[in-house]
Amino acid sequence: MFSHLFKAVVVGLSMLEASQVVDASPAPAADSLLSGTYTIKHTNPLIWYHGRWTDEPSTWWTGTGFKLNVLGLSSLSLNIGPVTTSPHAAVGISVDYEDFRTVNISAGTNVLPLNLPKSNSIIPKTHVVRIATEGWQNNRIELDSLTLNKGAILLPYKPSKLSFQFIGDSLTAGQYDARGVIDTWAFLTGEAYKAEHRINAQPGACLTDQLCWGNYHGVSYQYFRTEDTGYYYTTDHNYTTPWDFKKDLPPTHIFIHIGANDNAYSITGDAFKATYLAFLEKLRRLYPTQPIFVLTPFGWPSADGNVYYYYEGVYQAVVDARKAAGDKHIYLVDTSGWQRYQDIFPDNSHPSEAGHAHIAEQMIAWLKDWGLKPQKAWATLPSGSN
Secondary structure (H helix, E strand, C coil): CHHHHHHHHHCCCHHHHCCCECEEEEECCHHHHHEEEEEEEEECCCCCCEEEEECEEEEEEEEEEEEEEEEECEEEEEEEEECCCCCCCCCCCCCCCCCCEEEEECCCCEEEECCCCCCCHHHHHEEEEEEEEEECCCCCCCCEEEEEEECCCECCCCCCCCEEEECCHHHHCCCCCHHHHHHCCCCCCHHHCCCCEEEECCCCCCCCCCCCECCCCCCCHHCCECCCCHHHHHHCCCCCCECHHCCCCCCCEEECCHHHHHHCCCHHHHHHHHHHHHHHHHHHHHHCCCCCCEECCCCEECCCCCCCCCCCHHHHHHHHHHHHHHCCCCEECCCCCCCCHHEECCCCCCCHHHHHHHHHHHHHHHHHHHHCCCCCCCCCCCCCCC
């Protein structure tokens, strides 16, 4: 019975045509590539892209990547173009929803360490591979093609019913964390809910569209562009292009945590409120009914137990103004007390890995109280999953 099913899958698809950092292995010998593998171009519709990709395609914004659902997988290589960050870009790789491991990717052919369990079964299994850039900078990858073992078959990846969009600055990008965005409260919240998640967060950026800590635009402008603010310092792509939001899986929920850099640049509360409201108005044109969660600041904790919060009352005023204008799907998330002194790196006051985990726990608890429960399973499951 399985043989008939397997043949049907093959025929049908043929018509479609690390907690520890490691370096991807160099390519095997050419005769091995010719005899035991085959290559799939980046244009294959069964590669499920997420985040911001150019047409080449190359990545912008942290967390950008792709997902694969593969039958009979035993080896996978990424064939990477010259636009890729030199000497390498760090990516997180997760196989079958296990924890993400960091792998350094360089231009050329990169054989990925899949660490698949040994199996004596003659029946090929399906595996889900997830890949996402980790860094807020030095995170560009130009994907030319994939090389799979002979006999492996790409299957459609079915995305989750939940899709989270996170917008923010360094406190959401994981600027000082070992695995970058993989360690952040946003990424962890998405994983806990088994949700697809996109994270558009840029360290140092204000919401206000002005120069802040080397970012020549604010998030209120840059969110609507393909590129993150690093474009300004990139010799091969020193410009921005409008992002085509039709490429995105529409988000089911939007989370915004921003304002630390506006405060550092002495932008007044009234000016920040006006910018925030204008930004929300633009978001509503894209996402007319999705819940938008406006998070208050995590604050800057100090060793004496005090926490400094900026723009007190402003976030509430933003939400109140939206509600007065008829917005029935906007919510204030009061994060007071979510970040403690033991949760930060003392030299820069940003959340540590443990701190992000603590914030994620609070966010998940808040969402459950609000009425959103985590999904029991991912929509695309590997063989043997319940």
